[in-house]
C-alpha cells in the first residue's frame with residue numbers, strides 16, 4: 001500500500017492546541033496543493049529528517065474555532 005497519511009485515511013486523530021487561546025484545533029483537509037504552488041522544491045512530498053530517515057508527508061490545515069486562527073501542520077505519513 002505504501003505511504004499513507006493517517007489523517008487523510010482516518011487512521012489517527014491529531015489533537016493540536018491553539019497557540020493563542022489553548023482551544024482544541026480542528027483538523028482540516030490536506031493543503032499539499034497549496035504548498036506545491038508556492039514552494040516548488042516541496043513537490044516531491046519527501047523530507048529527510050534529523051534522524052536520516054525519509055518520510056513522506058502530508059500538510060494539513062488546523063483551524064481554531066475560538067479565535068479563527070489556522071495553522072499548517074506537517075503530518076508524517078506512515079508505511080502500510
Ligand SMILES: [Zn+2]
Nearest residue numbers: 005008030058
Ligand atoms: Zn493528509
Ligand SMILES: [Zn+2]
Nearest residue numbers: 018021064067
Ligand atoms: Zn485559538
